[in-house]
Amino acid sequence: MKNVLDEYLARDLMQDATEGVSEHLRDAPRTIYIGFDPTASSLHLGSLVPIMGLVHAQRAGHTPIALVGGGTGLIGDPSGKTAERQLLTRELAAQNAQGIRAQLEHFLDFEVKTNPARMRNNLDWLGDITLVDFLRDVGKHFSVNQMMAKESVKRRIQDEESGISFTEFSYALLQSYDFLELYRREGCTVQMGGSDQWGNITTGIDLVRRMEGARAFGVTYPLVTNSSGAKFGKSESGNVWLDPELTSPFRFYQYWINVEDADAVRYLKFFTLLGHDEIAGLAEAVEREPYRRAAQRALAEDVTRRLHGEAGLAAAERATKALFSGAIEGLSADEIADVFADMPSSELPLDELGGAGKPVIDLLVESGLASSRGDARRSIDGGGVYVNNVRVESVDVAVTTEHMIEGRFLLLRKGKKSYHLLALLA
RNA sequence: GGAGGGAUACCGAAGCGGUUAAACGGGGCAGACUGUAAAUCUGCUGGCCUUUGGCCUACGGAGGUUCGAAUCCUCCUCCCUCCA
The missing domain is CATH 1.10.240.10 (Tyrosyl-Transfer RNA Synthetase)
Structure with a gap:
């Protein structure tokens, strides 16, 4: 079978991998998981790299599991965070998990016979386990000394100001336990994730080895930045x-x-x-x-x-x-309504355009394209304001019903890319 | 506990009695160029107005001195450095 690691390498998608992953993934179809944090109801572009990681894995014949952290999301991962995280409520985490699943369906095939993608929620096992069992069975295998040596934890411990709560400190145990459970339940042997997850992944591998005597593997992706060093997405x-x-x-x-x-x-x-x-x-x-x-x-x-x-x-x-x-001039009002369905827009009562009309300055401020009247004036003076794509030459210009496209719309624009559509309200 | 230094606009940083809504740099916005890119150049960058001008708010907070204070004085808050 095709080795998915080669694909990662060719696409610069691999940052780090544990010993032996290449052979492991080459020799047979495996089950691979990546965790997604349900801190929001939607994933954002930052999650696209891991998602593509799963996509390539599935295409290579492996079974991808997207693990939504309904349980761990309640805790918060300290990796890469400088301050204690806000806790989610159970309801919110569950709701967010739902939204995330819908999005993943665009990328992963949950229907194919051979290796359909799966979705799991760690609340299924974290929700039921008792504290005593967890500490006894899982906690026993973790050395606090080692946990404290981890970069993400160390930084927070040294920072007198923010510190780290026991809750977040324990996060690594939970994520490791996820790996263990997925190994037991789904035969999952590989965990992947962003490079900030390396520590959590290797800790999970250790746990699987200690408790099941099995060999597990990990792969991380690089952090994506743009060429100017800014965060991607x-x-x-x-x-x-x-x-x-x-x-x-x-x-x-x-x-x-x-x-x-x-x-x-x-x-x-x-x-x-x-x-x-x-x-x-x-x-x-x-x-x-x-x-x-x-x-x-x-x-x-x-x-x-x-x-x-x-x-x-x-x-x-x-x-x-x-x-x-x-040119939008050629478009009919219907086409405009369609094209601008996505754009910021607002409604404007017809009578506001009566008489001498309404000053463009007011429209800019009300639509949010300008932050104040002074800002609106400056924009117009600088030649950066357009009504229906025609530059506004003076701050005194007022808009009347004459300007409306088919009597229905007015297109405000500031600069090259900021548009606002005003729909006339009869 | 003692001795100094500091706090200025979105950020960094000048100013140290009047012409300061506050130099300069960064960021942001707009214009030119172009390719909806990058780089470069130009303008703008507290608010309101009847805009070559007027008014209001603003240099950590509260008072005070003065015709006039970001600038001087007093107290307070917070930061930093050095000494114990």
């Missing part, structure tokens, strides 16, 4: 989420289209299933004719399609085309 408007309610397909698509040249090829390897030749071709295209943005387009198209489907992709592309390459 953040746009001007905050986190990019996988949930279309939180980040519309249009915004999602735009995030990828706007990726810097320097990152585009790396991201193609990380986040698409495009073949190596194809990616090499796109890399060359970036070199030769960067203005075509071929890599960015391929990236945006592939990722958006996988997550939001053909319809989502089509909508995103339509809106993109209308906004960036074309």
Whole structure:
């Protein structure tokens, strides 16, 4: 069978791996798990690397398990955190787990006969175990001395200010126990995760060995950053989420289209299933004719399609085309309504446009495109404000019903990318 | 416990009695260039207004001196360094 590790290596998706993983994964179909934290109702782009890790594993014939930390989410992982985490309620964690499952279904095949993806919630075992049993059976195998030596714990212990609670300190035990349970219940022998999970993963491997005398393995992915060192997955408007309610397909698509040249090829390897030749071709295209943005387009198209489907992709592309390459003048009000379904918008009572109309300044402030009237003035003075894609020349300009597209819409724009659609309320 | 140093706008950092809504750098926003990229250049970057001007709020907090204070004095809070 195809060795999934080779795929990871070719895509720069591997940071670290324990001894013998390569043989282990090459010799037979295995069961592999990755944990997802249900701290939010949706996963965001940061989770895309692990997700793709599972996707490649499944394609190589292994069985992927997505473990939602309904139980551990109640505790909070101290790895990479500088302060104590907010605890989730049971209900919230369960609800979030539900949302996450729906998103994973876009990437993993839960239906195939041979190696369907599985979804597990560690609340199923963590929820029932008693404290005494846990301390006796599991806790016994952990050395506090070793736990305190872990980087993530050490940092928090040295920080007099924040410190670390016993709850978070115990996190590694729970995650290790997850691995043990998955080994017992599902025959899972490999845990993967972000590079910050390395410590937790190796601890789990130890536990499986001690309690079951079995050999388990771990693989970690690199932390994705962009070329300017900033964290990946953040746009001007905050986190990019996988949930279309939180980040519309249009915004999602735009995030990828706007990726810097320097990152585009790396991201193609990380986040698409495009073949190596194809990616090499796109890399060359970036070199030769960067203005075509071929890599960015391929990236945006592939990722958006996988997550939001053909319809989502089509909508995103339509809106993109209308906004960036074309003139909205040619569009009918219906088309505009459709294209801008994703855009920030608000309603405007008809009578506000009576008489001399309504000053553009007011519209900018009310729509949130400007933070204050002074800000709105400055933007107009600087030539950065447009009504229906026509630059506003003076701060005195007022909008009347004359400006409305088919009497229904008004398109406000600030700069290149900030739009706001005003729908007229009769 | 003792001796000093500091706290300024989103961040860093000047200013040390008046022309200071506060130099400079970063960040942010916009414009030009371009490819919805990067780099570069330019403008803007407390609020409101009837905008070559006016008013209000603002240099850790509270008082005071002064015609006038971020700038001087007193007390308080918090940070840092050194000595015990």
